[in-house]
Amino acid sequence: MAKANTSRFEVAPELINPRASEGAKRLMRYLCSIYGKRMLTGQQIGVVSTPEFEMIHRVTGKYPAVGGFDFMNYSPSRVERGAECRDTDLAIDWWNRGGIVTFCWHWNAPKDLIDLPPDRTWGSGFYTKATTFDVQRAMSDQDSEEYRLLIRDIDAISDQLKRLQDEGVPVLWRPLHEASGGWFWWGAKGPEPCIALWKLMYERMTHVHGLNNLIWVWNGQHKDWYPGDAYVDIIGEDIYPPAQDYGSQAERFRMAESYTAARKIIALTENGVVPDPDRMLADDCPWAWNCTWYGSFVFTGEGDERVYSEEYTDAEQLVKTYAHPFTVTLDELPNLKD
Template sequence: MYNQSDSRYTVDPKLVNPRADANARRLMKYLCDIYGSRILTGQQIGVESTPELDILYGVTGKYPAVYGFDFMNYSPSRTERGAECRDTDTAIDWWKSGGIVTFCWHWNAPKDLIDLPPDKNWDTGFYTKATTFDITQAMDHPESEEFQLLLRDMDVIALQLKRLQDAGVPVLWRPLHEASGGWFWWGAHGADPCIRLWKLMYDRMTNMHKLNNLIWVWNGQHADWYPGDEYVDIIGEDLYPSVRDYSSQQEHFQKARTYTKQNKVIALSENGVLPDPDLMLKDQALWAWNCTWYGTFVYVTEDGRREYSSAYTEREQLIKYYDHPLTVTKDELPNLIEYDI
């Protein structure tokens, strides 16, 4: 294990929710304890199938420490059209097997889906281009149908988060991601309505639904979109550099630190290519965890068989990442149910 004494990596593990439950506090304490000295390996789940873990294990002989899930297919405007999802069940099993859980939510717009093929189908309704849903109208008018539908959708996802809480699962919870890019409807009308939506979601899930298993990971990717330190536990950056670009992404790591005047844990909450551990050490860009996106970033299908793809991260580079003393794989995690807080 590396011993980094840089004060930037000294983070108070106190969560923004003062009623955070014991397992959430244990996970946050562990993240802060290793921050700056170890990096958790991670992988996002596939939407319709989950071959990524088996493929990673086949190449490295190890599983990632963090498994990424998505509440997308629990969105009401998807379930009413027949979508189904088992990510909550899979996440509970992953936690029980000793892994760490993170969830994002590709939130299909509650209404006003354009639903025109080929690139504006209802099932791409989280994209700005596929819906006319107006977040500003919704947030400016709490009496409106649009606002009430926002509450309905949040309450549906809260039920899934409650299932996780009841199973003892702490969640690295990353809603409203990549907002400043504008390609998702929650970021389509600027920072102000999105920040208000974040605060509304935090209040409703924390105070109304009493979800105390959440570690709030903000991923807005621009200082103007930051809702405030009292609403954020961890800052995430989503980065997709050119293929086989193994740089540490130091400039993005340093930029993320400027969003707050406090020391916050900084994570590589999505990535395509894996950064090189030696370069991360050299540049002191020590992300808390990575979460490689799924599908073609991991595998290709040839003759009906799924095999590891070196298109983005070469096989040897993947093995180096999973074998490196800087990184933590699932087998190296402590028993987080008994972790000392």
């Protein structure tokens, strides 16, 4: 097996929060110890039904090392419209099975949802097209209703993160993802208000709520949106290549490395197709983990008729990836609790 150039991937296991929990420090030490040498397999679960983990196991005989979850339906503007969420409970269960937890947040805009079917409904309220909420106005006026609602929402999600902290769960925390694309409201007004919002979230979650179980994964996907080394633990890229394109995505890996002169772990925080481990090694771009998106990227059909979908990653390739000596599956993880 080819080996990555380890000198480039020697990252100090230090977190930006000086009061980080022992669990967060332990997870970061582990990530740094394998970075450049092995990649954690990962899988996002669906928002409503969650067959992804079992579907992966059915095909490969193994479970992913990293479970991906979403705080979307804990957003107050969704809760007040009847949305329910149990991802916090599912994440605690996953941690207790020995897995690693990562969370994103499809943050429904706090107000000003357009709510026009079919694709601008309140259920799509994290998209720029489905809200007139102005993040620039919110961040430029701390006396505004918009700013107060941002604080309300951050506090609501902090309550969920506190539940995880109380259960000893460290979280690879990936908020405000894909901001530079502009398709989410937090990125609709350019880098400045989004960076300000990132820093506000960090300061409030860390210093007001005392959340020390978080490893901050920045996923802005453009150097102009980078909030600075003091606010980022890990850099993530989300990549959706054409179906069955098993390339290493080396160009995006190099781009992520260029965002800062500091050495940061680089992860494939969302993917459609699972990249080929041999190509990653050959191209010297050993993503720290991958996290395949849910639904049609994994299965097709309904209920008991669900079967693995080979549209994006065929079964043979998936089996190869999960059995490869470069990748880590759930059964190979060390005990990260103590």
